[in-house]
Amino acid sequence: MDRDEILRHLPDAFPWRDSLYWFDTIDSTNTRAKQMALQGAPEGTILVADCQTGGRGSRGRSFLSPAGVGIYMSVILRPCCSPEKLMHLTCAVAEVMCDAVENCCGFRPGIKWTNDLVYGGRKLAGILTELSVTPQGMVDYIVIGIGVNCLQTEADFPQEIRSFAGSLQSVSGKAIDRSRLAAEMASALYTLSRDAVSRIGEILARYRTDCVTIGKQISLVRADGIIRHGIALDVDETGALVVRLDSGAVESVSSGEVSVRGMYGYL
Numbered sequence: 001m002d003r004d005e006i007l008r009h010l011p012d013a014f015p016w017r018d019s020l021y022w023f024d025t026i027d028s029t030n031t032r033a034k035q036m037a038l039q040g041a042p043e044g045t046i047l048v049a050d051c052q053t054g055g056r057g058s059r060g061r062s063f064l065s066p067a068g069v070g071i072y073m074s075v076i077l078r079p080c081c082s083p084e085k086l087m088h089l090t091c092a093v094a095e096v097m098c099d100a101v102e103n104c105c106g107f108r109p110g111i112k113w114t115n116d117l118v119y120g121g122r123k124l125a126g127i128l129t130e131l132s133v134t135p136q137g138m139v140d141y142i143v144i145g146i147g148v149n150c151l152q153t154e155a156d157f158p159q160e161i162r163s164f165a166g167s168l169q170s171v172s173g174k175a176i177d178r179s180r181l182a183a184e185m186a187s188a189l190y191t192l193s194r195d196a197v198s199r200i201g202e203i204l205a206r207y208r209t210d211c212v213t214i215g216k217q218i219s220l221v222r223a224d225g226i227i228r229h230g231i232a233l234d235v236d237e238t239g240a241l242v243v244r245l246d247s248g249a250v251e252s253v254s255s256g257e258v259s260v261r262g263m264y265g266y267l
């Protein structure tokens with residue numbers, strides 16, 4: 001996979017062609033994209049790497065990003081709106097990434113709330129969205145980072161995540177063309193950049209059908225370690241998870257407040 005191979009799968013008229021940057025190795029495409037955004041890089045700046053030495057995940061975790069087996073992509077968006085209008089964005093990104101995988105790989109993953117792509121009980125991809133706000137309270141830039149496990153075998157994953165990590169190739173048994181998938185992902189992000197605010201209802205309706213968390217018994221884990229149990233009922237228009245707790249109370253929880261575990265494992 002390289003820049004030319006990705007561009008070969010995109011139409012000549014693809015508006016973000018000239019702002020696609022390729023890196024054999026980088027610390028983190030999200031970190032670099034934030035630096036570029038601060039220096040004025042426009043909406044549609046896309047960074048794709050074959051390998052990250054400091055890949056970052058959500059909640060301060062690292063994201064393993066070995067060479068030759070994954071796609072590590074970040075894109076800069078600059079929507080003219082307040083951050084409140086984009087509460088659902090991270091769900092919307094997961095939803096359009098399911099479209100990209102389905103178009104390219106012939107199967108549709110599910111989504112573990114908020115934005116892990118999963119299949120057969122295994123995590124295939126993760127998304128890290130980072131946002132900067134102007135002093136006037138408007139969005140300055142958003143960096144959306146997506147890491148996809150494409151070609152790993154089970155033995156490639158470290159022991160601690162082996163039971164719940166997977167790759168597109170290992171769960172589907174099909175050969176995966178990383179360049180083609182990277183092009184599908186860029187194309188899906190372009191569509192999202194136009195639709196994220198105007199078609200929020202439609203995108204969230206589709207998200208709910210893909211979200212495997214809804215209807216499940218779950219544990220809600222707070223940063224302070226407090227764990228509560230309940231059943232996931234829905235995802236609301238802000239992307240928050242609506243949960244009926246074992247106490248009977250119904251609460252909406254945001255991904256910033258809690259992480260979710262299935263009662264009997266990762267999902």
Ligand code: BTN
Pocket residue numbers: 027028029030031052054055056057058059061063071072073074125126127128144145146147148
């Ligand atoms: C998660 O599952 O916790 C989110 C993982 C996000 C990883 C991607 S890879 C491309 C971009 N650059 C990073 O450093 N992180 C994101």
